[in-house]
Amino acid sequence: GNLDYEFADLGTDEMGMLATTFNGMIVRLKEYMEAVARSAADKQRLESELEVARDIQLGMLPQQIDCPGYDITGMMVPAKEVGGDFYDFFMLNEEKLCFVVADVSGKGVGAALFMTVAKMVLKTAAQAHNTTVDELLSTANNLLCQENPAELFVTAYVGIMDINSGEIAYACAGHNPPVIVHPDGSSEFVPVKPKLPLAAMEGIQYPIMYTQLQTGETLVLYTDGVTEATNLDEELYGDARLLAALPSLKQLSAPEMIEGIKSNVDIFVGEAPQFDDITIVAIRKIS
Numbered sequence: 001g002n003l004d005y006e007f008a009d010l011g012t013d014e015m016g017m018l019a020t021t022f023n024g025m026i027v028r029l030k031e032y033m034e035a036v037a038r039s040a041a042d043k044q045r046l047e048s049e050l051e052v053a054r055d056i057q058l059g060m061l062p063q064q065i066d067c068p069g070y071d072i073t074g075m076m077v078p079a080k081e082v083g084g085d086f087y088d089f090f091m092l093n094e095e096k097l098c099f100v101v102a103d104v105s106g107k108g109v110g111a112a113l114f115m116t117v118a119k120m121v122l123k124t125a126a127q128a129h130n131t132t133v134d135e136l137l138s139t140a141n142n143l144l145c146q147e148n149p150a151e152l153f154v155t156a157y158v159g160i161m162d163i164n165s166g167e168i169a170y171a172c173a174g175h176n177p178p179v180i181v182h183p184d185g186s187s188e189f190v191p192v193k194p195k196l197p198l199a200a201m202e203g204i205q206y207p208i209m210y211t212q213l214q215t216g217e218t219l220v221l222y223t224d225g226v227t228e229a230t231n232l233d234e235e236l237y238g239d240a241r242l243l244a245a246l247p248s249l250k251q252l253s254a255p256e257m258i259e260g261i262k263s264n265v266d267i268f269v270g271e272a273p274q275f276d277d278i279t280i281v282a283i284r285k286i287s
Contacts, residue, residue: 057082057112060119064255065089067097067163071254074101074281075262077225077274084111085223085277086119090126097163098126101175101221101281102156105197114152118144118198122158133160133171137198137206141173144199153197157221166213166285171206173198176224181257183216185247189239190219218257218284220246225276229265232272237265254282 057078064073067089074087084104092098100122104111118140125131125139137158144154157178159170170190174197177189193207213219222242229237245264249257258280265278 051081057116060116061087062089065091065097067091069163069285069287070097071284071286072097072099072282073254073258074279075258076277076279077262078277079225079274080108082109082112083107083277084115085225085279086115087221087279087281088119088123089281089283090123092126092160095162095164097161098158099161099221099281099283100126100156100158101178101223101279102154102198103175103223103225103277103279105153106150107276110150111152114148114150114154117147118154118156122156126158126160132208133158133169134206134208136160137171137173138204141198141200141204141206142202145202148199153199155197155223157192161213161283166215168211168213168219169208170211171195171208173204173206174200176222176227178219178221179242179246180211180213181218181220181246181250182214183250185250187243187246213283213285215285215287218250218254218282220257220261221281221283222261223277223279225274225278226261226265226280228276229269229278230272230275231269237268241268254284257282257284 058076061074061076072089076083076085076087084106085102087101089097089099102118104115104118121140121143122136125136137156155175156173157170157175159168161168172192173195177192179187179189181187190211191209193209195206196204227236227238227242245261249260252260261280262278
């Protein structure tokens, strides 16, 4: 209707009072509609800014890496516009590959900002001269504890692999154990010694452990957004379904394997909304 129309002053009788009431209603309705329009514009601007933030965040995560003898890739699918999961893989020198999968507590912008800080701290610590994986986690933990007013924490699994032998030195800060997929399709969780997540308490020592990646094997790392994905019946995807999905994916490339895992999770979840970030990394030794 025409909200610029205004009833004339009809005096103080019942018709005049009705006209005054209608005029007041029109003014309030116009103010309300203007407020709604401003709110919609603010929402659109916020959504646009979050979309840019999402693109920047995902752009920080490597898709693949040139590592002779290996096929390596990763994916992160945030539950909201931006997420708290992250992964990384990079060469420390010509013979050493460092890889990280981590999950910041919480959701949304706060977790995404702390994710950025944690990723930078871990990579900087890893690139320190001749650092070991246990020293890397201890250094990162102490640094993250110092500037953490929101009291967030980060679960993390970090490995340093000798690409010639396939030997992996690793340490775990409260994170899910990865899975090794063998050429025959069998798979098993890599043992971990769980410690407190990063940024939970200063001075934690993270024990170093070792495993070996043989030719034809794939190391699959992930966050709890995979195993804790929930369907409409509130059932968890779980460890058993993850292991059951892997035999049919054993011959696939690293990108195809992580897509296969994600598709299997999606089929299980069905129409249920995604409530947590999903991150998957695959490291396949091909020669």
